[in-house]
Amino acid sequence: MPKFLLKFVFLFCCANLTAQLDLDVTQSESVCSSDGGITALASGGTEPYQYRLISGPELRGFQSSGMFLALQPGTYRVEVRDAIFDTFSESIEVIGNYVLPTLTTIITQPSCTSSTNGQVSLSGNNGNHIGTTAFPTYKYRIVDLSTTPQTVLQEQNSHTFTNLSEGTYTFQIEDGCQNTVSETVTLTAPSIVSLNSAISYIEKTACGAYEVEYSPFGRGASPHNVTVTEVATGSIIFSESIDTSSGLSYSLGTNFVYGVDYTVDVLDACGQTENKNFAFTPDIDLWSQKSFDCSGETAFFVYASLTSSSLEVKSILVPATLTLINQNDASDVLTYIFTDIDNLVADVHEADIEVGGTYDVTLDDGCSTVASTSLTFTPVPATEFEAVVRPERGCMDGTTGMAFHVRNGGTNYGQVTILSGPASFTSEAGVVTTYSYPRVFENTSASSIFSEAFPPGNYEAEITDGCETGNVIFEILPSETVSHDFTLDIQQSCGNNNTLIINPNTIKASGSSFLYKCECN
Structure with missing residues (x-):
């Protein structure tokens, strides 16, 4: 038998005696986004072996090592090839549930x-904790973040940054996988309206106070330090610090003395x-009007x-006595007793006094004579009726507005x-x-x-307040109506919905133009 034939038979027999190519694969979990691994170990076939990833979240070419690192979670297929180009493949899943971190911020603006005193609290979710x-x-x-690499201006292990002033900041968190997420916020102090407070009298609280x-x-800005x-x-x-965030009014005490000057200093x-400066002194006032009963008398x-x-205030304690003595007749004395602190008004009828006379008036409570003055009881003048042209209330058609008044x-x-x-x-x-x-x-609610x-022309009108009536004659001149010269502007919108702006030369007091909505082609 020829030698070459014996050699072929030997190689053929030996090749058929070699074990079948096989592959054993294991995985290591991806704790972060891409740090999983696969280890492949081939057996059988003819060494040396080559390994590669032929499917999965990422592919890798042939390599002599069966170890694949820095893999994302997912299912991969590993292929091995031996020296005579036989191949075998196996699938395996790299497990992992890592989610990139997210960041939310809670902002407290500087006052x-x-x-x-501004602050920003960071709330991180997902990712992996560092755990140190x-x-x-x-x-x-x-x-x-404008530099490469980024510049860390401040780093801490607590989630709240304090002592922040106005400005723009970029906040960032980094997790145990060294993944980061950033958010840029701007701190802006609220607009503060300048101080313009009031010191108000409330009521008498004790004798002289x-x-x-x-x-x-x-x-x-709250709080206000008030002295x-x-x-x-x-x-x-x-002297106290007052929380004024509610916007209400706040008592400054009940022991202020009548006639004494005080100064108020406020620091917000x-x-x-x-x-502010204040000093309050009790007084007595008189107010008059026509009687509501249509008698024509003065109340x-x-x-x-x-x-x-000149308003009614609680400047006395009750009970209190109001005494009126006619300067022309000492026997003409009127006395009124106040028992309700919410009603410190004496209704003096015309029939009970000398109309036009002057009276000495005193107001006494349980402490002393609170106030004294002289008041003259002058009747309300005769009722007058007025018609007044109001050109600023005119209309574009050439008519104008009117005001009709009942005086006294x-x-x-x-x-x-x-x-x-x-x-x-x-x-x-x-x-x-x-x-x-x-x-x-x-x-129905006022006498005007x-x-x-009203077009230009001559008029006669009858005016009444329900008690008295009077007639007035008046004329409206053409010059007292609106001038109708105007220009037009078109304000274009989407589609055919446009706005026609009429600009009259004589402007109504309520505005500078008239709007007319139209659909124009």
């Missing part, structure tokens, strides 16, 4: 432009300052007040009846409007009536 003593969860940072309150009206000092002695009467949380009201105010009347009611006027009016557009009389306008659409 003032110059303040450093120095950084139990994440690394929390303020960074500058009263209460006041401080009203910030929501201005300035009240007696001017003459320099004694501090009140942003450093704004304000100074007089005498009440407790302050020298700095006795009711809160007004009615005007237009008895006569122009029979018709032709607008510049050629529209003819005819008028029939009487025309009636009414106001405001009405519109």
